[in-house]
Each structure stands twice: as C-alpha cells, then as structure tokens.
Amino acid sequence: MNGRRAARLEKLGMAWSAADARFQENLAAARVYYQEHWTLCAPRSAAALDRPVGQWLSNLRRPGALDGHPEWEAALLAVDEDWNPPWPAEWQRHCAALRELVRDEEGPAEVLPGFTVHGMDVGKWLARQRKPEVWGALADGQRERLEAVGVTPLAAPTPVEQAAPTEPSTAPVSAFEKGVAALAQYKARTGSVTVPRAHAEALPDGTEVKLGVFLSNTKSRRAKLTADKLAALADLGLEWAAMEGAVG
Incomplete structure (x- = not known):
C-alpha cells in the first residue's frame, strides 16, 4: 500500500492500531458530548454513547499523555480549541x-x-x-x-475618605463644667445626687473635683447662676436647681 493511499484512508477514519481504533471511538463520543455541552472540558463523570468521555478526556489532559500522537491532539483541537486549557x-x-x-x-x-x-x-x-x-x-x-462575549469587570468601589481624626479640644474647661461632669459620673455610679460634703470625685483625665464642696457652694449661690447652668444641674436631678430655675 503506497503512502498516498494510506493517507487517504487515514482521512476517512481508518485506524491502523487498536489504540487508534479506541481513540476514534472515544473521539466520536466526545463529538456528541461537545454538540450537547459546547465544550470538551467535561467532568470526569460525563458519558456519551455509553463511553466515559469525561474520564477519557481527563486522562488525555495529563502531561505527556499525547506524546507521540500529534494527530490525536490535532483531532481534539479540531473539535474544541479549548479542550485542554491552562486554567481549570x-x-x-x-x-x-x-x-x-x-x-x-x-x-x-x-x-x-x-x-x-x-x-x-x-x-x-x-x-x-x-x-x-x-x-x-x-x-x-x-x-x-x-x-x-461582552463581559467587563465591575468598577472598583471608590475609596471612602477617612475623616481626619478629631483633635482633642484645647479649650479650657471651667470649674462649673468639671463639677457637673463629676456629679454626672457620681450619679451614674451610685444612682444618687446626694453627695457627702467631704467627697472628692476623680474624673477620667485625672482631675479631682471636691464634689461635696462644689454642690454646697453652688447651691448657696444659686440665685446668681445663669439659666443654662441651673438647667444642667436640674437635668441631673437637683430639685433646688429646678425650683430656682422656675422662680427665675
């Protein structure tokens, strides 16, 4: 048989060995699978024409599996150029x-x-x-x-600008404001605004307020307190401040 006739028979699907025959049979099943699924990247469990084409294709994708058979690889590429992609x-x-x-x-x-x-x-x-x-x-x-196929990535979200950290206030705090803060802290801890005269309350910044003395002195000068100061004391539960505010 001359070479030209052999080549013509090969084009017609003539198999020259048992391995070639098995390949052609599996390739026919793979073509059927491709027609239905549009890819030869079949899962291992896939079958077509009662043949395990998924496992067969997976085996052929192993490194070196097609060494010595360039015609097999060409036949697979003719069905699906992405039959053996470098990605999953x-x-x-x-x-x-x-x-x-x-x-x-x-x-x-x-x-x-x-x-x-x-x-x-x-x-x-x-x-x-x-x-x-x-x-x-x-x-x-x-x-x-x-x-x-027209797919584009979503736009990356615009970074949210972080607000500049708030600088601690350097404005001086009055003795009255410290006294109110100390009373609020005392009340939160004890549930009462009745403070012994000798009691001193330590604020978080380390300042110590003689709270008992502050309340005694403030009450004695209540007639001279502004409306907002009386309101601050009344809000904390000092009845005399609320009464003084009402009178004023």
Whole structure:
C-alpha cells in the first residue's frame, strides 16, 4: 500500500492500531458530548454513547499523555480549541455555557444569578468573574474569552475618605463644667445626687473635683447662676436647681 493511499484512508477514519481504533471511538463520543455541552472540558463523570468521555478526556489532559500522537491532539483541537486549557476545566465549562447563552445577543452579556445550564449557575459564576479582585486574578486568556462575549469587570468601589481624626479640644474647661461632669459620673455610679460634703470625685483625665464642696457652694449661690447652668444641674436631678430655675 503506497503512502498516498494510506493517507487517504487515514482521512476517512481508518485506524491502523487498536489504540487508534479506541481513540476514534472515544473521539466520536466526545463529538456528541461537545454538540450537547459546547465544550470538551467535561467532568470526569460525563458519558456519551455509553463511553466515559469525561474520564477519557481527563486522562488525555495529563502531561505527556499525547506524546507521540500529534494527530490525536490535532483531532481534539479540531473539535474544541479549548479542550485542554491552562486554567481549570470547570471554569472553561462555565465560560462555554455563557458563550452559547449570549451568542445571538448584542451588547454586554447579562445573565443573572440563578440562571442554570447543565446544573451550573452561570449567572452566579458570571457575577463573581466581574468582581475587580477576581477579574484581576484571571489569566490573560480567561479575560480575553470573557471580553469576547461582552463581559467587563465591575468598577472598583471608590475609596471612602477617612475623616481626619478629631483633635482633642484645647479649650479650657471651667470649674462649673468639671463639677457637673463629676456629679454626672457620681450619679451614674451610685444612682444618687446626694453627695457627702467631704467627697472628692476623680474624673477620667485625672482631675479631682471636691464634689461635696462644689454642690454646697453652688447651691448657696444659686440665685446668681445663669439659666443654662441651673438647667444642667436640674437635668441631673437637683430639685433646688429646678425650683430656682422656675422662680427665675
């Protein structure tokens, strides 16, 4: 048999060995799978024509599996150029499903989460690919395939400007304000505004207020207190301040 006739028979699918025969049979099943699923990145459990095409393709994707058989690789590439991508096969399955879903659409790809194809939530997958942090981690080839069907990444969120830290107030605090703060602290701790004359209250900044003396002196000068000072004392529960404010 001359070489020209052998080549012609090979084009017609003639197998010259048992391995070639098995390959051609599995390839025929793989073509059927591709027609139904648009990809040869089948899960290992996939079958077609009663053949385990998923496991067969997975085995062929192993490094060195096609060494010495360039014609086998060419035959697989003729069916699906992305049959053995450098990224996960699962990613390619989702991408192929998305490609077919939007094939006849114009404009950006819009597939909402919850839209399922062959058991895959393509919409949820698409939403994840568009996240800036996910998009940035994709390989160039992955981004190219998404861009080819109109997919673009979401805009990165605008950083929220942090408010400048508030500088501690350097305005002097009056003796009256310290006294009111000390009384509020005392009341919160004891539940009472009846303070022994000798009691001193330490404020968080380390200032010590002679609270008993402050209240005694303030009460004696209540007629000279402004309305806002009387109101501050009355709000804390000092009845005499409320009465003085009412009289005034």
